[in-house]
Amino acid sequence: MNYDNIEVQKAVPDASSMIETFRAIGYNLETAVADIIDNSISADAKNIYIERIWHGGTSIITIRDDGHGMNGEELINAMRPGAQNPLAERAETDLGRFGLGLKTASFSQCRKLTVLSKRNGYAPIFWTWDLDYVAQTNEWNLIKWIPDEYKHALDNQTSGTIVIWTDLDRVLPLSTSEANDKAKRKFSNSLERVRQHIAMTFHRFMEDKIVNIYWCGNIIEPWNPFFSSPDENFTDTPAPQEGISGGGTIKGFVLPHKSRVSEYAYKAGEGMNGYPAQQGFYVYRGKRLLLAGDWLGIFRKEEHYKLVRIQIDLPNTLDTNWQIDIKKSKATPPANCRDQIEQYAKKIRSVGEDVFRHRGKILKYRAGQDFQPLWLDKTKNGKWSFVVNREHLLIKSIKEMAKKEPDHAIDTLLKFIEESIPTKAIYVKETHEETKDSDKQEIQKEPFSDMDMNLIRQMLRQMFDNQINNGKTPEQSKSLLKTIEPFNNYEELIEEL
């Protein structure tokens, strides 16, 4: 299109409403802090310090790094919304994309964002975005303000940056008193989640010693979703890494069954939200975790896949294809590799399901002899059911017992059956079938659909005769039988009596 002779009219965004809109991108405290840490890592920081200072409603959160820092001009540019064009090519190690994170992440949590920075050879420089001031003036103006206690925060460093969040109105009400213990505990708890999120999001940087991240002076230990500890072989890797068409790699892991590792290791592998929630894809962009346990809309989370975790590694050149969002917490596989990812994941998921379900098998290998299940999984004409294993030693001895103490034998049998109904296996089968292709689908057998009619007739006759012997009329006995499960389903047989 040729724009030469077209009339134009400026339509400048309204500063006060636009900057408020930045607050609504949907960060939480964890993702917001992670976004600030992205910038520190991109600036080659070796150490990053997260601190919180409790002052009730005027509490402060700071994130300081020893990266290359910024000079005056660079800092003003950094504070500009849209500091860089999202289409610009970025260095391989740059975790940024939109030129927005510093501002959007900060405003999602606080009303005042101060950045103090120092480049080697330059004087330290600071500026503040104050949402109240922007609202009052309706102008995109930074103010020359910094909380007093931070004026000298970088004096002992040759370079670096500190991001200071004050007026944390999204974390706690500004009117909170310093003596409010409940609010203080809540503040600590939300920051504990931040610590866990950081331990997970940046675990590869920490493991590779690229950066140390400190939490109130203590180093944060990395949390690796595919955990392997020196004394316990924590993960089974059932499939080799595969290249994703269009770029990136995929690698599946199945964590071992609870019965194969120590309680400590199992607990450590659980993660922030527990095994069932942590299953799924783990999408990394330049080693930084974007998504931790998400099936990307391809599958649903289900109990029996809770040990499955699949690592996807992407370079930042694929940001557009994978629709990476500003918060760096979403990704969508492009159409051209979705099928491949789905097929790969299906293989890992089926191994994962086996490990989850067949703990019994592992016991069998351990004991070195045949394992005797009390319940057998049976399929007939495409319909599955569970039946009691008549060959089981327990059933045989109960039959023996019945010869001498019939009442006790029946009670014992019922007790064992009640206690051992394979509810979990039934649940797994039921939910698993829903996700199978319809031509392979097997359905659960209807209760009593295989029942021998003669057995029902025989039982009905016996119960009917007992009632008559106890003085009931035939009509009374019949109507009683119609209320007894499962005979209520066989009214015609009752009428025949």
Ligand SMILES: Nc1ncnc2c1ncn2[C@@H]1O[C@H](COP(=O)(O)OP(=O)(O)OP(=O)(O)O)[C@@H](O)[C@H]1O
């Ligand atoms: N801790 C820091 N040290 C040095 N430079 C920084 C730091 N934080 C931000 N910057 C500079 O400010 C710029 C803007 O940061 P911002 O987070 O807003 O956007 P981005 O990182 O470029 O992209 P994204 O929106 O994807 O995060 C960065 O590109 C970087 O040049």
Ligand SMILES: [Mg+2]
């Ligand atoms: Mg950024």
